[in-house]
Amino acid sequence: MDNRITALFQIQYPIIQGGMVWCSGWRLASAVSNAGGLGLIGAGSMHPDTLREHIRKCRQACGELPFGVNVPLLYPEIETIMQIVVEEGVKIIFTSAGNPKTWTSRLKADGMTVVHVVSSSKFAVKCEEAGVDAIVAEGFEAGGHNGREETTTLVLIPQVRKSVSIPLIAAGGIATGRAIASVMALGAEGVQVGSRFALTAESSASDSFKQYCLQAQEGDTVLTLKKLAPTRLLKNDFYKCVALLEDSGADVESFRELLGKGRAKKGIFEGELNEGELEIGQVVSLIDDIPSAAQVIHRLVEEYNACREEFVNSLRFREFPAG
Amino acid sequence: MDNRITALFQIQYPIIQGGMVWCSGWRLASAVSNAGGLGLIGAGSMHPDTLREHIRKCRQACGELPFGVNVPLLYPEIETIMQIVVEEGVKIIFTSAGNPKTWTSRLKADGMTVVHVVSSSKFAVKCEEAGVDAIVAEGFEAGGHNGREETTTLVLIPQVRKSVSIPLIAAGGIATGRAIASVMALGAEGVQVGSRFALTAESSASDSFKQYCLQAQEGDTVLTLKKLAPTRLLKNDFYKCVALLEDSGADVESFRELLGKGRAKKGIFEGELNEGELEIGQVVSLIDDIPSAAQVIHRLVEEYNACREEFVNSLRFREFPAG
Numbered sequence: 001m002d003n004r005i006t007a008l009f010q011i012q013y014p015i016i017q018g019g020m021v022w023c024s025g026w027r028l029a030s031a032v033s034n035a036g037g038l039g040l041i042g043a044g045s046m047h048p049d050t051l052r053e054h055i056r057k058c059r060q061a062c063g064e065l066p067f068g069v070n071v072p073l074l075y076p077e078i079e080t081i082m083q084i085v086v087e088e089g090v091k092i093i094f095t096s097a098g099n100p101k102t103w104t105s106r107l108k109a110d111g112m113t114v115v116h117v118v119s120s121s122k123f124a125v126k127c128e129e130a131g132v133d134a135i136v137a138e139g140f141e142a143g144g145h146n147g148r149e150e151t152t153t154l155v156l157i158p159q160v161r162k163s164v165s166i167p168l169i170a171a172g173g174i175a176t177g178r179a180i181a182s183v184m185a186l187g188a189e190g191v192q193v194g195s196r197f198a199l200t201a202e203s204s205a206s207d208s209f210k211q212y213c214l215q216a217q218e219g220d221t222v223l224t225l226k227k228l229a230p231t232r233l234l235k236n237d238f239y240k241c242v243a244l245l246e247d248s249g250a251d252v253e254s255f256r257e258l259l260g261k262g263r264a265k266k267g268i269f270e271g272e273l274n275e276g277e278l279e280i281g282q283v284v285s286l287i288d289d290i291p292s293a294a295q296v297i298h299r300l301v302e303e304y305n306a307c308r309e310e311f312v313n314s315l316r317f318r319e320f321p322a323g
Numbered sequence: 324m325d326n327r328i329t330a331l332f333q334i335q336y337p338i339i340q341g342g343m344v345w346c347s348g349w350r351l352a353s354a355v356s357n358a359g360g361l362g363l364i365g366a367g368s369m370h371p372d373t374l375r376e377h378i379r380k381c382r383q384a385c386g387e388l389p390f391g392v393n394v395p396l397l398y399p400e401i402e403t404i405m406q407i408v409v410e411e412g413v414k415i416i417f418t419s420a421g422n423p424k425t426w427t428s429r430l431k432a433d434g435m436t437v438v439h440v441v442s443s444s445k446f447a448v449k450c451e452e453a454g455v456d457a458i459v460a461e462g463f464e465a466g467g468h469n470g471r472e473e474t475t476t477l478v479l480i481p482q483v484r485k486s487v488s489i490p491l492i493a494a495g496g497i498a499t500g501r502a503i504a505s506v507m508a509l510g511a512e513g514v515q516v517g518s519r520f521a522l523t524a525e526s527s528a529s530d531s532f533k534q535y536c537l538q539a540q541e542g543d544t545v546l547t548l549k550k551l552a553p554t555r556l557l558k559n560d561f562y563k564c565v566a567l568l569e570d571s572g573a574d575v576e577s578f579r580e581l582l583g584k585g586r587a588k589k590g591i592f593e594g595e596l597n598e599g600e601l602e603i604g605q606v607v608s609l610i611d612d613i614p615s616a617a618q619v620i621h622r623l624v625e626e627y628n629a630c631r632e633e634f635v636n637s638l639r640f641r642e643f644p645a646g
Binding site for chain 1: 462473609
């Protein structure tokens, strides 16, 4: 399998590990890159100095293999972050949560491959106009911050595919090789996988967060905090408070106050399961172990190949009769 | 292509037209069955006498070809409806919105093939225990009434596939042959298609509803009325009133009062676009014409075959290196 995504990033498999707050430092990113995918350091939860350290360690662990950094454009110290990314010679950057026009040309002028994450085809078109090299289109299923339009991956991918011609990476709800085949049928050329990599040995999430996620059943995540920024998280005590506010028609300020600062760190990194914000995707219900990142890629490859083989061995639908 | 779904219903293609209020009378159901799929009369919006008339006309238009009836089990005159279905010798029944244990054994004793619609694997297991012949698993993308857990088709289908072994039909977000391939990759053996058939010449929805749907863009539908029964509808003036209530934390009674009676009829059948409840799936944004039902099936077949061919001509992922 060689396509525009494997060619763009010079990787073995069109599998990208999503940059995730408090999960994807240099350990996870380098493990994914060493297994033939593309690992991303998630800058969203890092102080600038920490990011610099992770980039250096990741380079050391990757050798000549590619890796990237994910940067939310709404990051308060965005200028500093971008300066570090340039200084450290990062070659691949995934930007999200902001306008692709603000940074794309500057980053490309510095020789970087630029990918932007969107949740609608309207923004996909803006990305293409801004000159990005590829798009990640992320559906309603995805964990963490999410689009207001609530378009699911199954509907979003064909919509984006119709709207732009640049390489397209699908995200949201993808944790198996079958799901890779599923979104490729819709026109995606690669996948970005979050939750499945959040629950690996190399993820920097706390063990108690990982174990709690393994117990999650269908319906245990919910897209909430819609008056602030829609976020998918696991139901817990903190969510119960959010739900009470939502039910009573509280205003934005009440949500901001309840959320406070550092809740995602508390939940994911420190493992405070009741008080923390437990960001994870809907597909968590299908995940039931904590393998290494390489094992995840191995499985995805085998499952994809088996699923492709089923199509090869399947019959066509009989021709629709003429007339 | 012959599989458990084509065998169960004795149809050419594993494509079922969803039973939809105010859209799927005998004209649509018989057109789908005559084109090699399975047409369903939607009893949910019919008075008992009307249902009897539609069954008779459908039989006449179908000849020896199979067709079915969709019955929401919460229907107020459910006993009368079931009596008619039995008296008229209907062979295939899709039940929804209720407990599959209540009716399945009685209907099967009358020689019927029974399918139940679910939105979670928990209910899928209940269906299997109740002895249904197949399951429709319907994701968050779907129009009209919807599950509380908001599980999308991409996540729901593998979850249900893991949980039950009976034949599985995917629904929600499927309007193209590529989407059929997509859900088959996840383990579905057939598809139930709603919105695409609601917007055909034979659908009994009003022309103004159909034309309004053609203009719908991404993000124009929303899952709402969650305090009553979660329902996906197109945003319009009526929805604006619902949204205001939701935003202010209104109680169930306020929603019930606002909704009143007959809003779906008003919107879909009578074409009152401002005041009516315009139920349609998220995939409406991908639909841009009003073909015949036979043309829809023709396209689905050709698109599926083309997509399958792409898999056949694609390369495998290279083997993951051992060790």
